[in-house]
Amino acid sequence: MTDLAPALALDRSGLPADGAPAAIIVARDVADVQAAVRRARAERLVVVTRGAGSGLAGGAVAGDGALVLDLSQLDRIRSIDAVDGTADVEAGVITAHLDAAARAHGLFYAPDPGSVGISTIGGNIATNAGGLRGAKYGVTRDAVLSVDVVRADGSLVRLGRPTIKGVTGYDLAGLVVGSEGTLGVVVAARVRLLPIPRRVATASAFFATLEDAADAVAAIARSGARPAVLEILDGETLGAIDALEGSALRARGEALLLAQTDGFGAEEEIAVVTEALSAAATHHEWTADLETAATLLHARRQALPALERLGRPVIEDIAVPRSRLAEAVRGIRAIAARREVPIYVFGHAGDGNLHPIIVVDPSLDELPAAAVEAADDIFALALELGGTVTAEHGIGRLKREWARRELGPEVVAVHDAIKAVFDPDGILNPGAAY
Amino acid sequence: MTDLAPALALDRSGLPADGAPAAIIVARDVADVQAAVRRARAERLVVVTRGAGSGLAGGAVAGDGALVLDLSQLDRIRSIDAVDGTADVEAGVITAHLDAAARAHGLFYAPDPGSVGISTIGGNIATNAGGLRGAKYGVTRDAVLSVDVVRADGSLVRLGRPTIKGVTGYDLAGLVVGSEGTLGVVVAARVRLLPIPRRVATASAFFATLEDAADAVAAIARSGARPAVLEILDGETLGAIDALEGSALRARGEALLLAQTDGFGAEEEIAVVTEALSAAATHHEWTADLETAATLLHARRQALPALERLGRPVIEDIAVPRSRLAEAVRGIRAIAARREVPIYVFGHAGDGNLHPIIVVDPSLDELPAAAVEAADDIFALALELGGTVTAEHGIGRLKREWARRELGPEVVAVHDAIKAVFDPDGILNPGAAY
Known part of the structure; x- marks a missing residue:
């Protein structure tokens, strides 16, 4: 810029x-x-x-x-213990490298942000990164037991607990996760690993409208199944992926749900998922074949690269209660029409987490007013529906104003006071996190 | 007293x-x-x-x-949303009542402390209560999305997020969970509910020694199974349960492991568990029959009542890395011998969480010196093995000295500063939590 x-x-x-x-x-x-x-x-x-x-x-x-x-050079995986189900890692370790190392022990690292192949554990901790498997396995905070933190005075301290369970004192590790470098510099962490699921089953379902797909998400929530992955993509996004990948997804419907179940009963569970979504879908199928599943999830992971070819994507990251997902989708459609901007929608439907993407002309130095207004409308919609302005990407410097609207002045004052406890001189990434 | x-x-x-x-x-x-x-x-x-x-x-x-x-009269379950998988509850709701209400919607509340039938959600939040299902489903903090808190100045504020996922600002809800009423008075909470597992399978295995059972826990950790419940009980505890219940558990071995798997593949998963423990066990069996399973878990829940009949139980609550469980068990045996006090051992082995119980003469006004010394030895052992002095019961006023030893003066100073942010006059349960 x-x-x-x-x-x-x-x-x-x-x-x-x-x-x-x-x-x-x-x-x-x-x-x-x-x-x-x-x-x-x-x-x-x-x-x-x-x-x-x-x-x-x-x-x-x-x-x-x-x-x-x-911190990218602090990239050592110090140890993995298969019996404890823990790993001690430095902050610069690429998340996918940790996952690969864990798999050699029959374990995996559950949080899998879209950036898993390039982002670091330290960055994931700073933003409390989510990912595709969040619906079942939670987010980065759920995987972090302790953090080694360089404090604002340069001293090194360990916060958190050494064991999977532990309640001694306040949850200071949890406080540091998601604090975007404003409370200390996380240089290492102990994280939790889980057994690799024995089996995986993947379903895809197409729908006539995005609202139908959102209704299917609600039906799945009521079905008793608990998919590890439940992704939603709208027709426009499918069209962009088709253009990038040479696929023909959009010819099959105006919305796609991808569901993955895992564990010993994965196949029976995916049958429950497909039964639940079948009323709303125009077409659905499932597979236990890992290659077919990988192709489907690859398409999902190409959503953002596909949109990047069309212009500069302005990426939103709202979450709403799952029961409001259809309303959120309708609201986003209305905003796109009102502001006359293209908005592509995909996201982690199982968490109620949508990524509405406004694509703007990349040759412009500043965001066009219509895009800014549409983004504002989307944030307002999220709060109206009882949701949040950021489900997993964080506040950074981009969403401060909206974070303050979501938190309210009283809670912001508590943030200021906690920030002052850790960083009295205000030298640690001021202007981020809230 | x-x-x-x-x-x-x-x-x-x-x-x-x-x-x-x-x-x-x-x-x-x-x-x-x-x-x-x-x-x-x-x-x-x-x-x-x-x-x-x-x-x-x-x-x-x-x-x-x-x-x-x-707060016991603040006992309303305000709402349950089956699609969102959330409940809004007041602090005085008995945990088992919330679970029962959730089950009417096809959901359940995962944290299940031993006290689930008598303790309240507010108390569970104050102590970050654990429970039998912790190995798979985590503890109270993992289930809490937001808390409504009356602050030290009497104002009411909501901390946390409304949705399952959300990263706006610092994790203040997580900070309040486990803070034992020292940061504010939690009057209500939004908690997460999960689909009731479709099937449950339960295994029991007896061992010649407690060390053999601890070895079996390590083997299960390596097996790829992820039991929801994995409980360990020693021979002395089995004997006490037999005396209370008229059962004959101790005749079958000097240690018992109870494992429960749940979900769509529960039966296949329990077979993996029993295969893993079979090398160390003298006898093992499993059942999908819920009544048999309930009888087994009832015996486990009777452990503490059984010991209460023998005297006044001094309940410890350490956790160690699972890989150190056998060492912990040997260390506790050595402490019992050295201090000449009876120590009963049971706990949540899947979390490395042991409850060594020292039973003392209830007619004494003060704890005998040997019991105090044995308790001290157990805390020291936990820290030596890379563990914690309290896995799920909390610090309260009982374990302050040991909490400070575990946390160290630097981290205690951070606690003091955070406490001052929330409670500048020090009126909220001073002397608890750390």
């Missing part, structure tokens, strides 16, 4: 940096991190920590006077 | 109160709670909130100058 900003001062939010950082430090070990924080404190710089820079909310965008602290 | 203390100033920890409370208020609604907190602030009383008084760590023990705030 700006010529002054090096790549290490930006992330994938598209948010420009206001000037160039004062320093960029690529840490090789924890001592480097401590030294960098001490230097920032001495020189009154602000510390903007980054992993892979794959964030979507501007949490790692570093402006004038910032010290950029790159 | 003391004639001065009314029942509403005590819990089930056996901890005496130091004098009589200044006031006891049984709140009928949230306004009563707000008025009570405002009064406490004006009169410089400390607020000791209680639900059912079933706590085991003295978190609700109220001494001289305390205002006891009883």
